[in-house]
Amino acid sequence: MRERLRPGELRRTERSDHGDDAAVHAVHVVDTASYAGMPMEASWEGVGELLRGDAEEAVAAVEELAEETVVDVETAVVEGSPSREIIRYAEGNGCDLVVMGTHGRGGIDRLLLGSVAEKVVRGAAVPVLTVRIDGDVPTEPSVAEAAGRT
Numbered sequence: 504m505r506e507r508l509r510p511g512e513l514r515r516t517e518r519s520d521h522g523d524d525a526a527v528h529a530v531h532v533v534d535t536a537s538y539a540g541m542p543m544e545a546s547w548e549g550v551g552e553l554l555r556g557d558a559e560e561a562v563a564a565v566e567e568l569a570e571e572t573v574v575d576v577e578t579a580v581v582e583g584s585p586s587r588e589i590i591r592y593a594e595g596n597g598c599d600l601v602v603m604g605t606h607g608r609g610g611i612d613r614l615l616l617g618s619v620a621e622k623v624v625r626g627a628a629v630p631v632l633t634v635r636i637d638g639d640v641p642t643e644p645s646v647a648e649a650a651g652r653t
Contacts, residue, residue, distance in 0.1 A: 526575040529565040530592050531558040532585040555580060586622035593627055601627055604636035 533554045562578035569576035577596075581588045593601050605620035624631045 526577055527565075527569070528592070528596060528598060529562050529576060529578045530589060531561045531578075531580050532588045533558050533580065533582045534585050535582050536584065555582075585619045586626065589619070589623050590626045590628075593629055599629055601629060601631045603631065603633055605633045607635045 533551070535551075558580040562580060565576060566578055579592065581592065589601065589603065592598070601623060603620055603623060605618070620631070620633045624633065
């Protein structure tokens with residue numbers, strides 16, 4: 504399962520017609536609901552710290568990839584409901600486009616689990632481009648090229 508950017512994805516953004524003034528915002532949301540219902544005996548702080556640590560590693564990997572490009576990359580780790588926090592971040596930072604991964608769940612899985620991507624698509628004030636992250640993802644056309652065609 505692929506959940507992180509590949510090195511070439513930022514480089515393609517750099518070469519796009521819109522790359523000169525563009526910035527990439529890499530946001531990782533720590534879903535506080537995933538550990539909010541744990542029994543009191545469980546280490547709340549330990550679980551939260553573990554999830555925040557994973558999130559910090561994810562955005563650090565994006566920062567490392569960005570060092571190889573001239574694309575400005577801003578990273579953030581926020582806590583809360585993933586769909587709400589992504590929408591809030593996009594609105595608060597003047598984002599023109601949200602690009603996010605989706606597992607492509609359907610049927611009963613989506614009904615029971617919900618879909619963060621679907622909630623963002625329905626709730627965001629800006630266009631949302633979803634990219635399937637399970638399995639192989641074609642490398643062309645790039646996200647930046649696809650965004651430039653719309």
